[in-house]
Amino acid sequence: MDVMKKVPVREQDAKIRATNFKEVCLGYNKQEAMEEATRCLNCKNAKCIVGCPVSIDIPKFIKEVSDGNIEEAAKTIGKSSALPAVCGRVCPQETQCEGKCIRGIKGEPISIGKLERFVADWSRENNIEPEAPKPSNGKKIAVIGSGPAGLTCAGDLAKEGYDVTIFEALHEPGGVLVYGIPEFRLPKDSVVKHEIDNVKKLGVKIETNVVIGKSTTIDDLMDEEGFDAVFIGSGAGLPKFMGIPGENANGVFSANEYLTRNNLMKAFQEGYETPILAGKKVAVVGGGNVAMDAARTALRLGAEVHIVYRRSEEELPARVEEVHHAKQEGIIFDLLTNPIEILVNENGWVSGMKCVKMELGEPDASGRRRPVEMKGSEFEMELDTVIMSLGTSPNPLISSTTDGLEVNKWQCIIADEEHGKTTKEGVYAGGDAVTGAATVILAMEAGKIGAKGIMEYLGNK
Amino acid sequence: MYKIVKAEELAKNIYLMEVEAKRVAHSCKPGQFVIVKLDEKGERIPLTICDYDKDAGTISIVFQTVGASTQRMAELKAGDSFRDFSGPLGCASEFISESLEELKNKKMLFVAGGVGTAPVYPQVKWLHNHGIDADVIIGSKTKDMLILEDEMRAVAGNLYVTTDDGSYERKGLVTDVIKDLVNNQGKKYDVIVAIGPMIMMKFVSLLTKELNIPTIVSLNPIMVDGTGMCGACRVTVGGKIKFACVDGPEFDGHLINFDEAMKRQQMYKSDEGRAILKLQEGDTHHGGCGQCGGDE
Numbered sequence: 236m237d238v239m240k241k242v243p244v245r246e247q248d249a250k251i252r253a254t255n256f257k258e259v260c261l262g263y264n265k266q267e268a269m270e271e272a273t274r275c276l277n278c279k280n281a282k283c284i285v286g287c288p289v290s291i292d293i294p295k296f297i298k299e300v301s302d303g304n305i306e307e308a309a310k311t312i313g314k315s316s317a318l319p320a321v322c323g324r325v326c327p328q329e330t331q332c333e334g335k336c337i338r339g340i341k342g343e344p345i346s347i348g349k350l351e352r353f354v355a356d357w358s359r360e361n362n363i364e365p366e367a368p369k370p371s372n373g374k375k376i377a378v379i380g381s382g383p384a385g386l387t388c389a390g391d392l393a394k395e396g397y398d399v400t401i402f403e404a405l406h407e408p409g410g411v412l413v414y415g416i417p418e419f420r421l422p423k424d425s426v427v428k429h430e431i432d433n434v435k436k437l438g439v440k441i442e443t444n445v446v447i448g449k450s451t452t453i454d455d456l457m458d459e460e461g462f463d464a465v466f467i468g469s470g471a472g473l474p475k476f477m478g479i480p481g482e483n484a485n486g487v488f489s490a491n492e493y494l495t496r497n498n499l500m501k502a503f504q505e506g507y508e509t510p511i512l513a514g515k516k517v518a519v520v521g522g523g524n525v526a527m528d529a530a531r532t533a534l535r536l537g538a539e540v541h542i543v544y545r546r547s548e549e550e551l552p553a554r555v556e557e558v559h560h561a562k563q564e565g566i567i568f569d570l571l572t573n574p575i576e577i578l579v580n581e582n583g584w585v586s587g588m589k590c591v592k593m594e595l596g597e598p599d600a601s602g603r604r605r606p607v608e609m610k611g612s613e614f615e616m617e618l619d620t621v622i623m624s625l626g627t628s629p630n631p632l633i634s635s636t637t638d639g640l641e642v643n644k645w646q647c648i649i650a651d652e653e654h655g656k657t658t659k660e661g662v663y664a665g666g667d668a669v670t671g672a673a674t675v676i677l678a679m680e681a682g683k684i685g686a687k688g689i690m691e692y693l694g695n696k
Numbered sequence: 697m698y699k700i701v702k703a704e705e706l707a708k709n710i711y712l713m714e715v716e717a718k719r720v721a722h723s724c725k726p727g728q729f730v731i732v733k734l735d736e737k738g739e740r741i742p743l744t745i746c747d748y749d750k751d752a753g754t755i756s757i758v759f760q761t762v763g764a765s766t767q768r769m770a771e772l773k774a775g776d777s778f779r780d781f782s783g784p785l786g787c788a789s790e791f792i793s794e795s796l797e798e799l800k801n802k803k804m805l806f807v808a809g810g811v812g813t814a815p816v817y818p819q820v821k822w823l824h825n826h827g828i829d830a831d832v833i834i835g836s837k838t839k840d841m842l843i844l845e846d847e848m849r850a851v852a853g854n855l856y857v858t859t860d861d862g863s864y865e866r867k868g869l870v871t872d873v874i875k876d877l878v879n880n881q882g883k884k885y886d887v888i889v890a891i892g893p894m895i896m897m898k899f900v901s902l903l904t905k906e907l908n909i910p911t912i913v914s915l916n917p918i919m920v921d922g923t924g925m926c927g928a929c930r931v932t933v934g935g936k937i938k939f940a941c942v943d944g945p946e947f948d949g950h951l952i953n954f955d956e957a958m959k960r961q962q963m964y965k966s967d968e969g970r971a972i973l974k975l976q977e978g979d980t981h982h983g984g985c986g987q988c989g990g991d992e
């Protein structure tokens with residue numbers, strides 16, 4: 236074995252997986268995991284930990300794996316993360332733990348994500364139960380939203396004996412893990428549901444179909460239902476559109492709608508009643524993870540799919556692995572291309588898209604080179620479906636119905652970084668609702684911080 | 697699970713159900729809606745709140761069977777349950793936040809078309825309970841499809857019923873009645889609220905624009921989540937994109953791009969046809985609908 240190289244991970248063949256919704260990456264088996272684990276240098280000054288937003292003791296858990304003590308490895312991870320099977324799959328490791336790995340200076344970094352995933356999957360398959368919570372302390376906490384921020388906050392509080400209820404607007408808990416990220420990257424029944432069940436096993440109650448701001452309010456939860464503190468983890472679910480002509484034509488969807496129909500409502504699965512218009516020739520506008528997910532979903536539903544992105548490949552905000560997988564599967568990348576109009580036929584349906592070619596100019600405020608239109612480069616693409624994936628922002632439903640809860644100009648809830656404390660007493664917040672659309676692991680970190688903030692607040696009260 | 701405590705067929709293919717949903721009943725106001733889901737495989741179906749009993753913790757919904765999901769819903773009986781029942785969603789009718797003084801000086805006319813009678817009812821009832829009697833027009837295709845007539849009469853000022861085919865009371869469209877009231881009977885209205893099929897709301901709005909009467913309509917575009925997350929329900933109001941589930945469902949009828957909204961409502965037409973055929977024909981459905989490719 237070459238210690239400079241990762242033990243390769245098995246994947247479904249690109250041609251085959253492009254036609255099904257089964258998981259792309261098959262993960263390590265125990266032997267492969269132990270072999271990969273031996274590559275770790277067990278650094279004294281382990282930089283990988285610094286790269287992990289929840290500071291998992293990475294050298295320790297990897298050491299346990301190399302010794303074959305998977306249960307111990309699971310306990311080590313469990314001290315810092317409530318959703319390891321999720322993070323091992325969807326964390327942008329290349330810029331986090333693995334990006335900092337010392338092995339990565341000369342060779343390939345340790346496959347920390349894949350090892351974490353293996354440990355979590357192994358624990359699930361071997362029915363390892365989470366540690367029991369402390370006895371109840373009688374304090375009631377409401378958590379709004381059941382995405383990674385809410386689940387983590389709820390889990391951490393429940394472990395310490397708090398009586399936690401999560402309120403979720405949709406009919407299934409999980410947030411983006413359920414409605415956004417597709418099955419082929421994150422299996423719902425085996426992985427997500429199991430991690431949610433683990434949170435429930437800690438005594439957390441989950442009330443679905445409750446839209447805070449409509450079904451009830453934060454003020455009512457605190458004043459009438461006796462909740463001592465509230466954590467808001469309501470995400471950033473409001474989709475943006477471009478504002479170009481034709482955007483309301485039939486056949487134009489937000490990525491959220493397309494993905495929700497497919498993932499949450501399971502339109503791809505026989506027998507489920509929610510329809511999806513898969514499209515035959517689809518353009519996905521945008522270059523982030525969400526765009527890749529929408530594109531690869533449309534591909535699996537049988538379409539020819541183009542990613543239309545106004546900058547170049549280097550600036551694609553999506554994870555490298557996702558771009559790589561998308562290309563393998565046959566997604567066509569139309570880079571340095573910007574839509575200016577959606578063409579609509581006489582029946583109101585999309586017939587194409589007018590675009591201009593772009594070139595990269597001087598760097599802008601974000602440090603990335605600004606794309607500028609090339610004069611006279613207009614052209615038309617023939618299409619029947621356009622999926623807009625331009626980012627999302629927090630929904631104002633909660634902030635507009637809660638007295639004293641302040642937001643910034645992007646509608647993000649204002650909360651301090653050390654405690655997650657908002658401008659309203661007893662109310663904490665974190666995750667995408669505070670930062671705008673970010674990552675699973677950052678939302679989890681914010682959930683942890685919020686839980687700590689709430690414990691301190693109630694301890695001092 | 698949300699238990700159905702009463703299920704009744706009001707008219708052919710129009711059903712009323714009373715459902716236990718404590719949180720919804722506690723918080724809801726006229727103008728709002730719910731989203732129901734029958735079971736694991738069901739769609740999320742938006743339905744306007746037709747009545748509510750805060751003490752009993754129940755919500756009444758009224759629906760017409762138009763496709764596979766509503767047909768399946770019609771088979772539910774008292775004692776059965778919905779898997780999910782989420783709400784109240786959307787904004788309450790605007791008049792609820794006006795002062796009663798103001799409202800008392802306003803002459804309001806409600807125009808209800810078909811099952812649209814159901815969402816009009818709680819609004820008229822709310823006004824009646826606050827000492828204000830609004831006039832109401834109910835338009836129905838035919839006598840057999842008329843619903844909630846007695847209930848409405850009990851809370852409305854003047855009630856005018858019209859049928860498309862003349863099988864009951866007057867013959868004609870709701871717009872004919874509005875014209876008659878305003879042009880011939882000298883009625884003056886400060887605001888009109890029209891709820892019914894999109895095409896009816898469009899023509900009422902066109903007429904009232906001519907008559908110069910402010911008009912509110914309740915839009916029912918295709919929805920998925922109902923919380924502002926997907927944008928499926930987007931409509932153009934005064935040239936701007938609005939999400940009907942959170943910004944509405946009620947809007948200024950004179951500002952709506954109805955033609956676009958009506959096209960968007962048809963978006964899943966062929967898919968729905970397929971779903972109905974499948975439901976009716978079960979395993980015997982092997983193509984012929986021109987949609988599903990039959991035996992693929």
Ligand SMILES: Cc1cc2nc3c(=O)[nH]c(=O)nc-3n(C[C@H](O)[C@H](O)[C@H](O)COP(=O)(O)OP(=O)(O)OC[C@H]3O[C@@H](n4cnc5c(N)ncnc54)[C@H](O)[C@@H]3O)c2cc1C
Pocket residue numbers: 325326327379380381382383384385402403404405408409410411412415416417445446447448468469470471472494524525528554630632633665666667668672673674675676678
């Ligand atoms: C398609 C897609 C792919 C992604 N891929 C990746 C990836 O590969 N890696 C990665 O790290 N990140 C990825 N992300 C981003 C990541 O999923 C989010 O940053 C993360 O889920 C944020 O977590 P959260 O808990 O803050 O919010 P969410 O996951 O958004 O959860 C918020 C929850 O709150 C609920 N809610 C909202 N309002 C209310 C209310 N008023 N009352 C009650 N409940 C409410 C929502 O229904 C939702 O369930 C992706 C996002 C999307 C959309």
Ligand SMILES: Cc1cc2nc3c(=O)[nH]c(=O)nc-3n(C[C@H](O)[C@H](O)[C@H](O)COP(=O)(O)OP(=O)(O)OC[C@H]3O[C@@H](n4cnc5c(N)ncnc54)[C@H](O)[C@@H]3O)c2cc1C
Pocket residue numbers: 729739740741742743744745758759760761762763764765766767811814815915916917918919920945961962963964965968969
């Ligand atoms: C805010 C709102 C309030 C509504 N209130 C009522 C009501 O009180 N009573 C009532 O009978 N109907 C109401 N509707 C319409 C009702 O939701 C649809 O009739 C129902 O979803 C049709 O489902 P189906 O599967 O039986 O029919 P399908 O065959 O799927 O569709 C038939 C037609 O119903 C509409 N429709 C389909 N799916 C949806 C969807 N997800 N959201 C909205 N419309 C859809 C479309 O116009 C479609 O052409 C309301 C819709 C909205 C948005």
Ligand code: SF4
Pocket residue numbers: 286287288289290291293316322323326328331332333347348351676
């Ligand atoms: S949680 Fe994410 S960042 Fe932390 S070690 Fe696991 S994969 Fe790396």
Ligand code: SF4
Pocket residue numbers: 274275276277278281282283284293294297335336337338339345347
């Ligand atoms: S930095 Fe890399 S090699 Fe060092 S302990 Fe962490 S994972 Fe192992």
Ligand code: FES
Pocket residue numbers: 918919920921922923924925926927928929930939940941942
């Ligand atoms: S129904 Fe999804 S945003 Fe309105």
Ligand SMILES: [Mg+2]
Pocket residue numbers: 739763764765968
């Ligand atoms: Mg349907």
